[in-house]
Amino acid sequence: MNRQRRRFLRAAAAGGLAYAFGRTPGTVHAQMSGGGGFSDYKAMVCLFLFGGNDSWNMVVPTSAAEYDAYSNARGGPLGVGSGLAVPQASLLPLTLQTPDPNGATYGMHPSMGGVQELFNAGRAAVVANVGPLIRPTTKSQYQTAATTGHALPPQLFSHNDQQDQWHSLRGRAIVRSGWAGRVADVLNSQLGAQQLPLNVSLSGQTFFQAGEVATPYVMGAAGANAFAGFGTGGTPLARRTAFEAIANANYGTVYERGYASVQRRAVQYADRVNGAITAARDFTALPNAGVTLSPLATQLRTVAKLIDVRSRLSMSRQIFFVSTGGFDTHDDLAADQPGLLGNVSASIKSFYDALTEIGMEGSVTLFTQSDFGRTLTSNGDGSDHAWGGVQLVVGGAVRGQNLYGRYPLLTINGPDDVGGGRMIPSVSSDQYAGTIARWFGINDANLPLVAPSIGNFAQQDLGFLI
């Protein structure tokens, strides 16, 4: 065990969660929430786009000079030679609330009418050029980092390492927790008798939700599955009791204990979820039957249902993880991107609409994360791993119809390009996560526990949430 972690655990055991990322350990500061639990409900929904979304084609400049730079960098129109640029005329206009002082305008990928509509209605925002950073970084600082020691996230442009950066915001420290997991660690004492863990995944185990202390709960895309062979009386009930006794027994290896604890939680939470979720609404926007939903929309329907039955489960704060994959478009960008982004847009729009059916759109913020942005340059019919990119934030609490951060001029070898059209983020994932965590209820004193590098940035809240 590394020393920092041991320190964290020792302090945690002593009652005050000391926290350390190779820096001065802090403590969790008492959160002001009126003493006993939150009186309101808030949920964040992380939509992870696995593979590295080519987001320079998701939100694209439409003003002449900026579009020309983009189109040149991408080698001309999609489908012509090795070109990757979305044709200008096909882009769906985004109407900025505050026009760009230099006259830049932007459009959405033609498959994303749903998100365009939310944006123009003030329910969605664009955060431009966000990615992992430890401190603000210029191109010359990047180029000389090896000699100056300017801190950069390790293993830039690698899938799993950059996913880990988004999940954990770890910088160069070695950590065992994700930022949502640490939100749970900080808020745990204020949640009252929540019947489920604060973190719920609809899409498998994720580092994002692993706490130093708190453990997430993983259910299926369509909800929790019940145990066959168990029942509420007689031999089937006894079978369940015996099963739980076995899961509760002591075992000699960490592996048996780890497995047994999953079995134990599975029985416990399946009851709670299944007992509550049957009371959830059949949403018009995400119906139970009659329409074939994509796997992503199915996950979001389950999230909407759980939000609908939040009081039955005594939940006041929840973080949901949903995902969709296939974004590693080294090949076939022209053929694949419309389907990938179209699904994202339609699923987000349906989810937002479902929330309006229960009046909860103001309490729920959906945001995207992805491994990395991709190269502006082409490898023939696709793009490669890069760094900064564009993310979306959606919900009634979003100060929408705005672009946050700084959308770079997309030129090869320009001031933001470290080579091949790999753009240095203008805002960090820490700032992005920190903004969401503050809205969720993390106070400023605790913010560095969630986003450890945030102190290195002047602006700790990017302002896209109320």
Next chain:
Amino acid sequence: MNHSTILGSRWRLILAGATLAVLAACGGGGGDTGVVPPPPPPPPPPVTKAEAFRFLNQATFGATEAEATRLIALGDSTNAYSRWIDAEVAKPAGTLLPQVEAAFATLSTQPNFNLQQLNAPRVEKWFENTLRGSDQLRQRVAFALSEILVVSQVGALQNLPFATADFYDMLARGAFGNYRQLLEDVTLHPAMGVYLSMLGNQRAVAGTNLRPDENYARETMQLFSIGLVELNVDGTVRRDTQNQPIPTYDQNIIEGFARVFTGWKWACPSTNPNCTFANTRAQNTPVANYNQIRPMQLYPDQHETGTKLVLNYSGVTLPNATIPAGQTGAQDLAAALDNIFNHPNVGPFIAKQLIQKLVTSNPSPAYVQRVAERFNNDGSGRRGNLEAVVRAVLLDADARSSPTGNAAATAGKVKESLLRLTQFWRAYDGRAASGRYGAQPVNFPGGVSSIFGQGPGQSPSVFNFFSPSYAPPGEIANGSFVAPELQLATEYLNTQVTNFFWTQAINRTTAQTGLAADTMFIDTREEQALVADSEALINKVAEKLLGGAAQMSATLKSEAKAQIDRTAAGTAGNNNTRVADAIYFVVTSPEFALQR
């Protein structure tokens, strides 16, 4: 030899008094009186059933009582294991491709045929090979390799079923070969070419934004050979003076390898022998010499001819770690693969992953080092001999001796969920009336991955079903241990798997009639014969699944036994429930999830 100095006088006295008859029986070699020969060393103990189960769960798709008996009969504990391995290494590889080709012949004549339908026969054949095949060690190593050198039917390969099957067969054939050769075979296999987009990778074109694809260049180093950071030979991470890990490569080196891997595409179709880079295509019909199962072909006009920066390390042979300009694509490839293969990381990187897949999630650095050193030199000066590496993994003292003290809590690993299934079916002679194995959808509605979280050739990405560094929150993460397979043991998937086993135990056995022809059923006749005696019944199940009744915890045994007895023996239905409860509680137990 003067025995008395070896034994010491006290021992001589005791021996003289106590073993006279034995000594007399020795026949008095040499005729010297007064010197007592030493006792023969005690013969090495035989392999116990529990030890045989442990070994076979490391080396096969699941221990069975029959195979344990066979192993035990091969000799004592110093030679039975190596003799067993000797025989395994000599066995030819069971394959997947012929079944896929045969399925094509049958299915392609039907209306609405599409190539994706041919993934299912590959999965069925995989179950048949792992449940029935005799080349168990080869298949188990191939499966481990398939989780390191990953391709998947999920994604770009979905319509290339022949290439996907042939890739796995290539791993099985190469499981005891040389890693350098395997790396080359993998690099040039069209399945990998498509999966990581080296197939069709073009040279840069001056004056345009076109440059080589970096996908294969990056992943072959990160995942298939050296990893991201420099390692010591024992697998621990080297650190610089600021205590930071030292990256093995940077973006410039990735771009160098990306340039190496240009110019390769589908071999010319047998129907178009004078094809070009632009017009070569996959052959989707298994005609003679079709290109889905042939290595990719070099198209020199699309190969980058300039210099290429490659890996630099102590002992690197290329001057300036640079491949010179003007070589052919084949020469560049050979130089690049040699450069990767001889990096000092490869031994510990591959050794540790094979140990983790076969034996334990948390090997000691000394164990990793012993195996890595066999990778570096098999004893006759060869590097990368996988047969020697596999022997080193399985015959190591850490794999064979029973761990004690603190190490006992982290010895072994969690079984992959798919391997829990194969072990269960092997132990219970799982089969279907149709002769097919694991056919969809009757056995796996939604596919095997939707229940077990994994299926052969069905990884969600090149990063496999689980990460070798996954550590769940709690004592495993707190202790800086890992438990990779627990990444799949989510509440959701564990429930899916647990329910699968319940259905199997209660509804799909030799006690049922009217099962669908493809339904996998288990043979419970021995359990049925013991059904009236709950103690004997639960012990029988533990003998088959755990290698002995003593392997059950007291809680498992007492809870399972009590549950069995809640249903009175007698009627067929009740007997079925009693047998089902016995099997269900053992197969879903933490003891069974653990590979010791």
